[in-house]
Amino acid sequence: MTTNKHREPEPEEGERLMNYGKEKIGIYRTYATPLENVRTIPESSFDGRDNTLLGLDVRIRLEGDKFFKNFKEADNTDLVATDTMKNFVQYQLGEYDGATVEGFLDFTGREFLDQYPQIEAIQLSADQIPFDELDVPTDDGDFEPSELVFRVSQNESGFGEVYLTRGDDGPQIEEQNSGITDLQLVKVKGSSFTDYVQDEHTTLPEREDRTLYISMDIFWNYEDPEDCLGEEPQRYVAPEQVRDIAHVMFDEVYSQSIQDLIYQVGLRVLERFPQLESVNFEANNQTWIAVREEIDGDEDVRVLREPARPTGYQQFSMDRDDLEEQ
Ligand SMILES: O=c1[nH]c(=O)c2[nH]c(=O)[nH]c2[nH]1
Structure with missing residues (x-):
């Protein structure tokens, strides 16, 4: 990663x-x-x-x-x-x-x-x-x-x-x-990936629903750096809380892409913690490849395998302006 x-x-x-x-x-x-x-x-x-x-x-x-x-x-x-x-x-x-x-x-x-x-x-x-x-x-x-x-x-x-x-x-x-690093999350269904560029080099099929596996590092910076020390615990952001925001958003949002998911997580982190100036992400796509789908006619049931080597990644930074634009 x-x-x-x-x-x-x-x-x-x-x-x-x-x-x-x-x-x-x-x-x-x-x-x-x-x-x-x-x-x-x-x-x-x-x-x-x-x-x-x-x-x-x-x-x-x-x-x-x-x-x-x-x-x-x-x-x-x-x-x-x-x-x-x-x-x-x-x-x-x-x-x-x-x-x-x-x-x-x-x-x-x-x-x-x-x-x-x-x-x-x-x-x-x-x-x-x-x-x-x-x-x-x-x-x-x-x-x-x-x-x-x-x-x-x-x-x-x-x-x-x-x-x-x-x-x-x-x-x-x-x-x-x-930050919180190497957070690895899998969502069994409720993520899509469609409408991306289609040209002569595109082979990836569009998916209305996929089993999405991501690993993520999330970093944050305080407006006042002293707040990172935890001397005033009410102003401290615990990694466990950011970790929990990430999986709650993953659970709640029917994401259109990892990029979309990152943005939703970032907004929520900035909303919950007004003492933060910015949030930064590094994500990796570890999504498994479906080898069998709709087993016994049930579209939720799949067999998946490890993906091939090249891994996609996303880097993204957000600050309070992103929240104010909402
Ligand atoms: O959420 C995704 N974002 C991408 O940019 C991308 N590219 C890709 O091949 N699969 C995915 N999935």
């Missing part, structure tokens, strides 16, 4: 590209601070997260002119070893007392800037490593999530990224990006 989740700050005109860092830093924390008091939305039952088990896959990227001599003059003065960066990040997960991925990245970034004056700017990103709750029976015959045992999950994961620079009043978030 193509994904552009890292919003790499471009070098200024006439400046060279220069940064270094560490990626794939897997870290886990038990009994992190719970996320509470999130504002709920109609599409989602999510109202918080215990954070009993928090897993992160972290990436760090440092910038600073002092690092030029490391390249040009083979002079390692001021060079912070990427191995040290890893240790630093791991340590900070024990120090952070907040409840969000973005909050942890911001906290850690500020600690880096404090410890190493040669760093001019730092980008920190993390994919949350997903774990599912598992129901266990209670004494009164119900089921409730185990407080101790979690299932390692292959499902979608939350994403956060902050880019911190040194401002006049200390470190500041210059950019942030939050």
Whole structure:
């Protein structure tokens, strides 16, 4: 899947590209601070997260002119070893007392800037490593999530990224990006794809109804980047809530295409969260190919197979103007 989740700050005109860092830093924390008091939305039952088990896959990227001599003059003065960066990040997960991925990245970034004056700017990103709750029976015959045992999950994961620079009043978030990545959804019926360009190269048959399989990354940016930290939980957008909007819209809308579905999801996200400035999508079409249809005369019953290799994709960004045009 193509994904552009890292919003790499471009070098200024006439400046060279220069940064270094560490990626794939897997870290886990038990009994992190719970996320509470999130504002709920109609599409989602999510109202918080215990954070009993928090897993992160972290990436760090440092910038600073002092690092030029490391390249040009083979002079390692001021060079912070990427191995040290890893240790630093791991340590900070024990120090952070907040409840969000973005909050942890911001906290850690500020600690880096404090410890190493040669760093001019730092980008920190993390994919949350997903774990599912598992129901266990209670004494009164119900089921409730185990407080101790979690299932390692292959499902979608939350994403956060902050880019911190040194401002006049200390470190500041210059950019942030939050998201949910690798959300994979299948709708058995109730999606069409027709009326596209037909010419001598077109072989794909039009479908009034298809079994649609998409994978999606959804990213969002806050009008005020500080809102990504979750310090005011009512202004925080939880990845679980955006995930739930996506599947609720998929369920509700008889989409004409993935493009159409993306637009509907984007509108709903912007409507529910006025604190967001924009929403960005990267979708992949994984739709299976029908090999048998209308089995026993029932048009809902199909046999499908994996699609051939080339995969279609859609990239799309939306902002509040799209909502106001409605
Ligand atoms: O929803 C879709 N959008 C497309 O652009 C496309 N192209 C294609 O071959 N199938 C699909 N499906």
